[in-house]
Amino acid sequence: AQSVTQLDSHVSVSEGTPVLLRCNYSSSYSPSLFWYVQHPNKGLQLLLKYTSAATLVKGINGFEAEFKKSETSFHLTKPSAHMSDAAEYFCVVSAVGGNTPLVFGKGTRLSVIA
Amino acid sequence: DSGVTQTPKHLITATGQRVTLRCSPRSGDLSVYWYQQSLDQGLQFLIQYYNGEERAKGNILERFSAQQFPDLHSELNLSSLELGDSALYFCASSGGWDHIYNEQFFGPGTRLTVL
Numbered sequence: 001a002q003s004v005t006q007l008d009s010h011v012s013v014s015e016g017t018p019v020l021l022r023c024n025y026s027s028s029y030s031p032s033l034f035w036y037v038q039h040p041n042k043g044l045q046l047l048l049k050y051t052s053a054a055t056l057v058k059g060i061n062g063f064e065a066e067f068k069k070s071e072t073s074f075h076l077t078k079p080s081a082h083m084s085d086a087a088e089y090f091c092v093v094s095a096v097g098g099n100t101p102l103v104f105g106k107g108t109r110l111s112v113i114a
Numbered sequence: 115d116s117g118v119t120q121t122p123k124h125l126i127t128a129t130g131q132r133v134t135l136r137c138s139p140r141s142g143d144l145s146v147y148w149y150q151q152s153l154d155q156g157l158q159f160l161i162q163y164y165n166g167e168e169r170a171k172g173n174i175l176e177r178f179s180a181q182q183f184p185d186l187h188s189e190l191n192l193s194s195l196e197l198g199d200s201a202l203y204f205c206a207s208s209g210g211w212d213h214i215y216n217e218q219f220f221g222p223g224t225r226l227t228v229l
Contacts, residue, residue, distance in 0.1 A: 032216050043116070044204065044220040090157065094216045101147060101170050102206075102218055104157040 002027045002093045006105035014113050019078040021108045023091030026072065033074045034092040034102070035065055044090070050074060061085070086112045117141065118221035120205050126227045132193040135224045139186055139207030145169065146188040147208075147218060148180055152201040163188055164209065195228045202226075 007022040025031060033050040048059025055067045065076045074091060091105040117140035127133055139146050148160040150173075159172035163182035174180075177195075182188045192199060202225050206218040 034217070036220075043222040044206075045116075046217060046219075049217055100216055101159040101162055101172060102149075102216070103159070104149075106156050 002031060002095065002103050004091045004093050004103060004105040006089075006091050006108050008108050009106065010109045010111070012111040012113060013081045015083055016080050019076070019081045019085065019110065021076040021089050021091075021110065023074045023076065023105060024072050025074055025091070025093050027093060027095075029095065031093045031095065033065075033067060034094075035059065035063070035074075035076050036090045036092055036104075038088045038090065038107075040087070047076070047089075081110075081112045083112050083114065086110055116219040116221065118205060118207050118219050120203075120221035120224050122224060123222065124225050124227075126229065127195060128229055129195055129197060131195050131228075132191065133195065133226065135190040135192070135203055135205075135226075137188045137190070137205030137207075137221060139188070139205075140219050142209075143207035143219070144186065144209035145207060146182055146186070147206045148174075148188070148190050149204040149206065150201045151204060151223075152198075157204075160190070192226070197228050200226055200228045 003026045005024045035047040036044045048057045050057050050067045057065050063078050088107045092102045094102045119138045121136045144165045147162045151157045160174040161180050162170040166182050177193050180190045202223045204223045205221045208218045
């Protein structure tokens with residue numbers, strides 16, 4: 001069975017400061033890991049994905065995530081927050097091999113203060 | 115634009131009624147997934163179809179059913195609706211050339227309100 005735990009339900013940062021959204025995963029085998037973002041009243045957009053090719057994954061809009069197997073973590077970071085980053089972020093796990101359901105974390109709401 | 119379309123965008127109905135939500139996957143994708151997003155349960159997987167066959171089932175109520183047609187579009191049927199069924203219902207697809215990593219592409223969702 002797979003699961004993800006997002007350690008913060010809400011994170012608030014000032015514009016221009018770094019962003020850190022924390023995620024721990026549990027999986028009995030090598031997982032695929034994703035971060036999705038959901039802006040208010042919008043659908044889900046893929047930010048980045050870990051597919052075992054590299055432990056540091058670069059995504060869209062300046063976001064990165066690092067896969068740390070020893071810590072079972074996949075934290076999302078961005079060096080400098082922008083107002084447009086305010087949204088709900090979901091850490092997601094699935095089995096490698098394709099065509100399997102995604103398991104979502106409960107989400108972290110990111111607020112960016114001007 | 116993900117390439118996944120869902121209709122309708124909004125649906126308002128009464129308790130006890132039945133509704134059908136429709137999803138067209140990305141061109142070339144064989145898998146369609148249905149997810150429910152509600153305030154208390156978060157984002158939950160409901161059911162998956164792969165090339166017309168049911169592939170996996172999640173927390174889907176017996177009042178709900180789905181199917182995938184030969185042209186690969188899918189429909190989610192919700193019957194005997196209750197107030198608690200009010201939620202955002204997402205469809206996602208995968209199974210194209212990048213399917214091995216299971217990246218799923220999400221539609222814009224159907225917001226269901228049961229009054």
